[in-house]
Amino acid sequence: MKRTLLATLGAALAVALTSTPAAAQLPGPNGPKVYVDQGTELVAPCLSGAPADGQWTAFHIAPWPGSTSFSPSGRYLAISGYNDKAGEKLFIVDVVDCHPPRPIGAPASSTSWSPDGKQLAVSRNGDVEIISPQTGALVRNVTNTPDAWDYSPSWNPRGGRIAFGSTDGVRTVAVTGGASTLLARNRSYPVYRPDGRRIAYGGGPRIETVDADTGRNREVMPLTASGGFTYSPDGKYLFLTSISTGECVVATTSGRITERLGTWSCSGTTWGRKP
Template sequence: MLLKRVVLTVGIVVAAGLPTAGTAVAGQESAAGRITVTDYSSGSPALVTLDPASGGVIRTLAQNAQEGVLSPKGSTVAFVQRDDTCIPQPEGCAYARNLVLAGSDGSDRRVLVPGIAPEANEAPYVALPDWSPDGKRIVYSSPRGMEWIRTDGTGQEVLTPAGGAGTFSPDGKTIAFVRTSTYETPDGWESGRDVWIMDVATREVRQVSTARDASSGPVDWSPDGQRIAYVTDNGLATVDVATGATTQLQNNWTTYLTGVQGPVFSPDGTRIAFSAVNTVDYTRSTYVAGATDGSDPQVLTSQGSTPTDWLEE
């Protein structure tokens, strides 16, 4: 993806048998740029960038912010922030979650999309924004489905009610998302989730994966636009956009990881960063692994954080 997101629990202890946080990630030539993450280590979410080699914080972009993504030029950040206004409930308050734009230095903060109320009696929300490569539009999830809007606040539109978080392809012509569909089996009708793509110009959609094992949440495009990384019920996979062939990356993990979130490709497409829980000590860390086969997963940081993007400098 060109930009991404998610939520998680805080991890402190590093998984046994894996490098500790701060250890250089294998393949230094692939560890360029900066990884944008939602950091929960302080108890409240913050949007920060990490050094892909050391896992150290490079810069804090926004406090009390989550699911944030930098614009293609890096001058503006879009993120989700909880509103302070109480929405009275039978028990206590609910708080809307709005889509906010601000300069990467914190200036010129404004609400681009106020939280949208779902049909159920729940707090209004929008979630999981992603920038178009030209920086003119943002796609995001809402109770109405997958929407987009121009950054000047015009052109708000529901692209499909049958989709959630969307991610623009590197050329901006296609949006990938996870969609739930129903299918017939010998035992009756069942439902499953797969990766789909939408042509931005025609709004035509096409199913890419067919394993029915995708987890809802954002996906990520490889820099060459040929593969999509997504979370599965069992771990992490990539799917070839042209052929639909899938690769289960967790098959080469020596330590079983669960609760995978926020996969993002490195700028050269050779590595994928993601958040996961180690089942040995049940701590959540941010990992980096090979993008081709999932090999050599290493801890980048044991702080509670979920990647939303991996950008070049």
């Protein structure tokens, strides 16, 4: 009886952690912005200083584009970085209750959550994997390309496919793995628009977008990003690093800058929905 009760409670806790509330549909209301200041210092909810209980202290992050990402509900933040207590790991942070960062395994150069919040796509050692955000256990390998370097996965909010950067450009692949499709040659850091209908990517004179299903209907934005970038949850803005000044800025998709964070050497931009 006791074991049955414990198993039931454990299952209920797992569902509470992973499930995306019915209200967490995309696009959604804009919430907190996260970025890396001066190369290593993470500016994020719950990580702006050591809490009084002393369970963890300074938190540093590797300055990789996409190395932080919010869950679709906006409650959880995946971070690859260094914690004084746990060392270099991939962490999950509850930005509502502000518990200490929870390590779930080896660091990843970039991360992206599944639409239901139950899985996490990560790039490690030049390939894309899907893991459990609860345990860090490997669910499956999505790419296995010894002759290419695959990075910066972005999970389509509608499900089904993952976009990623590779040695020859931007590609998409089914979440179950298999052959990938080249969408844009010699471009990088793809990210799905929050409605899942278009993919934006950088690595050129301007940010471009294409139809997420066909790779056609290319549109050019009057914006240039240094490295990766992210959409606001409502899809109306981009949060990026200015290639000319190295500062983080918020701009409309038409190119009008609406906010400057006033920090130099800024990277790793991430924007979550309001939990």
